[in-house]
Amino acid sequence: MKIAVEKKLKYPRAIPFIISNEFCERFNYYGMRTVLVLYLTRKLDFDDDTATVLYHTFTTLVYFMCVIGAIIADSWLGKFRTILYLSIVYTIGSGCIALGAIPTWDLNARAMTIAGLLLIAFGSGGIKPCVAAFGGEQFKLPEQAKYLALFFSMFYFAVNSGSFVSTMVTPILREDVKCFDDDDCFPLAFGVPGLLMVVSIIIFIIGKPLYKISAPSGNMFVKVSKCIWTAIRTRSKEKSINPREHWLDYSEKRWGRQLVDETRILLNVLRLYIPLPVFWALFDQQGSRWTFQATRMDGDLGFWTIKPDQMQVINPLLILVFIPLYEVAFYPLLSMIGIRRPLQKLTLGGIFAGVAFVISTIVEIQLESTYAVIPEAGEGQLRIFNGMNCDYRVQTTIPEHTSFLLKRMSMFEEKYLSVNGKVSYTFTLSSSDPGPDCSLQLEGTFELEEEKQLSYFINKRNNVLDALRYEDDTDKSSKGYPIYRVLGNTATNRTVVFRDIDNSKPFDRHTNGSFVYDLVESYPSDYEISVDGELALTYTMRLGGVYAFIVTDVESNRRIVEPIIVTEPNSINMLWLIPQYVVMTLGEVMYSITGLEFSFTQAPESMKSVLQGCWQLTVAVGNLIVVIVAEAKIFDAQKWEFVLFAGLMFIDMGLFSILAWRYKEIPLKKREWAR
Secondary structure: OHHHHHHHOOOOOOHHHHHHHHHHHHHHHHHHHHHHHHHHHHOOOOOHHHHHHHHHHHHHHHHHHHHHHHHHHHHHHHHHHHHHHHHHHHHHHHHHHHHHOOHHHOOOHHHHHHHHHHHHHHHHHHHHHHHHHHHHOOOOOOOOHHHHHHHHHHHHHHHHHHHHHHHHHHHHHHHOOOOOOOOOOHHHHHHHHHHHHHHHHHHHHHOHHHOOOOOOOOOHHHHHHHHHHHHHHHHHHHOOOOOOOOHHHHHHHHHHHHHHHHHHHHHHHHHHHOOOHHHHHHHHHHHOHHHHHHHOOEOEOOOOEOOHHHHHHHHHHHHHHHHHHHHHHHHHHHHHOOOOOHHHHHHHHHHHHHHHHHHHHHHHHHHHOOOOOOOOOOEEEEEEEEOOOOOEEEEEOOOOOOEEEEOOOOEEEEEEEEOOOEEEEEEEEEOOOOOOHHHOOEEEEEEEEOOOEEEEEEEEEOOEEEEEEEEOOOOOOOOOOOEEEEEEEOOOOOOEEEEEOOOOOEEOOOOOOOOEOOOEEOOOEEEEEEEOOEEEEEEEEOOOOEEEEEEEEEOOOEEEEEEEEEEOOOOOEHHHHHHHHHHHHHHHHHHHHHHHHHHHHHOOHHHHHHHHHHHHHHHHHHHHHHHHHHHHOOOOOHHHHHHHHHHHHHHHHHHHHHHHHHOOOOOHHHHHHHO
16 A cells, blocks of 8 residues: 555656657747847848837737637647647748748748748647646646646746747857858748757657546636626616626526636736736837847957847846745845735836836937937938048038048048038039149039938049939948948949958849949958959948948059948947846746736636636737837837836836735635635
8 A cells, every 4th residue: 555655646757748848849939039020120121110010919919829729728629639739730830930031942931921920829829828737737636736836846947948048049040050142040040949849749749648638628718708798698687676796696597606706706806917918018028129129239248249139048047047036035035124915026026127128218328329310300411432542621611511621531421411402512622632633623512402311422433533422321220230332433343342251251242333332231240351352451340330341443553442430330238238137037037926826826726727818818918018009109219118118017016006905815715615
């Protein structure tokens, strides 16, 4: 008999398969999501707002599908078959995105991506409420209650480990690997997580002989919905002739006293959930707005360069650190100042999220000084690039610039000229430098237009000095990459080749052979610049910089290349994002884990899965809030959107505090019958 008891209490052998399955699935989900917004902007050419909308719409669908997955599992397929079938759907979706990212296959990448995201949302969201519950069913309670607690700790560790590893790896696969003649490799960044999803299915199937598989038992979501609907309909008919103490009592005749009481308890807790989505609206912007913020910063640490999407790795890493720290240190300290109840901790977690967005606002204000100045209404910009190997004295009718020195191979710029419609300024260029080319003079007109950046390139054509006019664009790349153009002041078209020293593969990216070449986005790196096969310059192009390279013929049949920084590269280091990630993660651990615990302890036994599903829905609604704000495009500057979310979070927590103060915790004795 003693041996039989020991066997009964042995840790279930099925658990390692479930934990491994969860690690692989979370690797796939977070790995794909980490690089998603950069793929949408850099490869599919969506702007930041549209990419943000797509990202949060996808996340919204994932968490809405949690309810659908729970209904499918509990009502028809059971948890095992739901996990298996929807994992296959999930894998197909991952494959669609990876295959669509292969440029040589000539697939409709946008259509493949949208289809893939829809399939992943259905698959990932559908299995989310099932996997942990399926693992819990492998234990016999109450005998294995301690083992069950260990399982949930391991499960949460697997979730964050998968997130941590994939968030580190996929940006490396995206940026450091070159494939299909591109400077990056998004197909691999999506393909490896997709492969892990295949592995997760294989692991899950291998463990089948060890699983305890329960038949569908009927879904409480459906029962609760029917109970509420019956109460509403019956009350509208019988309110005057059959008054009841509570409006849900009108459904007692059909659904019984127990379900009515359970539903009443559920709705009392759900009232507290009303303000909760705002937290998730802030939290999930780590993968969208905060990632875009990182693209406008410098990741160079000297010994290693941080990639913008790798900043997201801070969150799962800190979670693994903070969870034990909260139990050992943070919660005891909070208890000393009177913060002990779960609802107090939830409130403080939300306040932390608001503080994190205050910090992100401060960072954004600092970043604004590094952005290009774009002319607004009533303004115009003028730039003059001197492609000659001579210094020129410029006489103009431009206000405050009637006379200035334009040095050889340099740039003059005025970012704030008053221009209404169109305006013209006369100019004269002359040089006292020796040499036949420097004896050339030029008279002409600078013609400017409102809200436009117009540039003039001083060069020599057929032994005549000329000022070539073109419309410029000095804004930073939305992808975060450096941008450059070549200005050619040569007797004939020269072959200008940029060789990425790290890649060792030369390339000529210029799309025309004129004096003013088209703008080109390039990879941040060290470059060897050769003209007609001869090395002329070695130069480093950094993230966010806008450059002009003047190529000029000089004596002795030589060409020189002079770099000009038109817009300064990113100068604020990405490490300045760490404080906002730290504060947000402090809030998440307190908010998420406490919220799940509170929902579990306050719900009747039969309603626990329903309340967990409703908790997931708060994440969906939170992401929907971001979609609405991004789509509305209320603000021109990102800092004001951050201010909006920070203020909304503080107001929201004020409302939550009132609801929490009025909430009466359900005494344990009233929940005994539900156990």
